[in-house]
Amino acid sequence: MLNEKKLFLLDIDGTVCKGTQLLDGVKSFLEDTKSNGGKCLFITNNATKSVTDYKKLFRQMGLEVEEEDFVTTAVVTAEYLHRHHENETIFVLGTDSFIQELEEKGITVTQDPDNISITCVVVSYDNQLTYQKLENTCKVLTMRDVDYIATNPDLVCPNEFGYIPDCGSICEMIGHAVQRKPRYMGKPDTAIVKFAMKKAGMIKAQALLVGDRLYTDIACGNRAGIDTALVLTGEATKEDVEHSSYRPTYLIDSIAALHREWKTS
Known part of the structure; x- marks a missing residue:
C-alpha cells in the first residue's frame, strides 16, 4: 500500500523536472513527505551534474534540498x-x-x-x-x-x-x-538503489522507486525487489507499458497524482 511508503526514490529528468522546469506538484509532495516523517532521495542516471550542481539547480527551482539528498551514477x-x-x-x-x-x-x-x-x-x-x-x-x-x-x-x-x-x-x-x-553502472543496475536504501536506513517494503522510463527506472525497481511507480510526465506512455516486460506497481500521471494517491490511500 502507498500509505506504508516512507522512502521515495525519485528519478529526476522527466519525473521531477524537465531541464530547469520543475514539474507540477513536486514541491508540495516533497514538503508533505518530510512533514509526515518520510524521506525523498533523488537517484539519477545523469552524470553531467555533480551533487553540488544538482543542489544549486533544485534550489533555483525553489526546492529546499541538500547535497546528501542526491545519489548519482x-x-x-x-x-x-x-x-x-x-x-x-x-x-x-x-x-x-x-x-x-x-x-x-x-x-x-x-x-x-x-x-x-x-x-x-x-x-x-x-x-x-x-x-x-x-x-x-x-x-x-x-x-x-x-x-x-x-x-x-x-x-x-x-x-x-x-x-x-x-x-x-x-x-x-x-x-x-x-x-x-x-x-x-546506473539504472537498471541495482547498485544505485541499494546505495540509496542503505543511506536512508530503510527496508524494501518502505521504499517506492518513481520514474518515467520502463527500461531503466521500472526495470531497476523490479530487479531490486521494491515497488515502483511509472509517471507519464517523461518518456514512457501507457501504450509502452502494454508492450513491456517491465511492470510498474503503480501507473500514475505525475508526481502530483502520486501525492494525492499517497495522502488518500
Whole structure:
C-alpha cells in the first residue's frame, strides 16, 4: 500500500523536472513527505551534474534540498572504480563536472588516449561531446585490453523541447566502431538503489522507486525487489507499458497524482 511508503526514490529528468522546469506538484509532495516523517532521495542516471550542481539547480527551482539528498551514477561509478581499479589511471569521456567529481573522490583521470597506464575506460553522457573525444575513446578501446564501463544505458534525455541523445546512444556509436559494449553502472543496475536504501536506513517494503522510463527506472525497481511507480510526465506512455516486460506497481500521471494517491490511500 502507498500509505506504508516512507522512502521515495525519485528519478529526476522527466519525473521531477524537465531541464530547469520543475514539474507540477513536486514541491508540495516533497514538503508533505518530510512533514509526515518520510524521506525523498533523488537517484539519477545523469552524470553531467555533480551533487553540488544538482543542489544549486533544485534550489533555483525553489526546492529546499541538500547535497546528501542526491545519489548519482558518478557516485556509483566512483565506488566501482575504487573496488576494481584502485590507484589506477582511468580514461574518461564525460563532462568537466563528471570528471571533477571523480577526481574529488580520489580517481586518477586522463583524457590522453596514449597514456600507457590506462586500465579502464568510462563513458558518460557528455553535452560537451566532440568527434575528437569519440575518436580518442575508440582508440583506447581498440588498442588496449582494458575494462569498459559507462554510467547509464539511457538512449535519450528529456529537456524543454523534447529529447536529446544520452549516454546509451553515445555508447551505441562507439560500439559500432569497436565492437564492444560497456557494463552500465546506473539504472537498471541495482547498485544505485541499494546505495540509496542503505543511506536512508530503510527496508524494501518502505521504499517506492518513481520514474518515467520502463527500461531503466521500472526495470531497476523490479530487479531490486521494491515497488515502483511509472509517471507519464517523461518518456514512457501507457501504450509502452502494454508492450513491456517491465511492470510498474503503480501507473500514475505525475508526481502530483502520486501525492494525492499517497495522502488518500
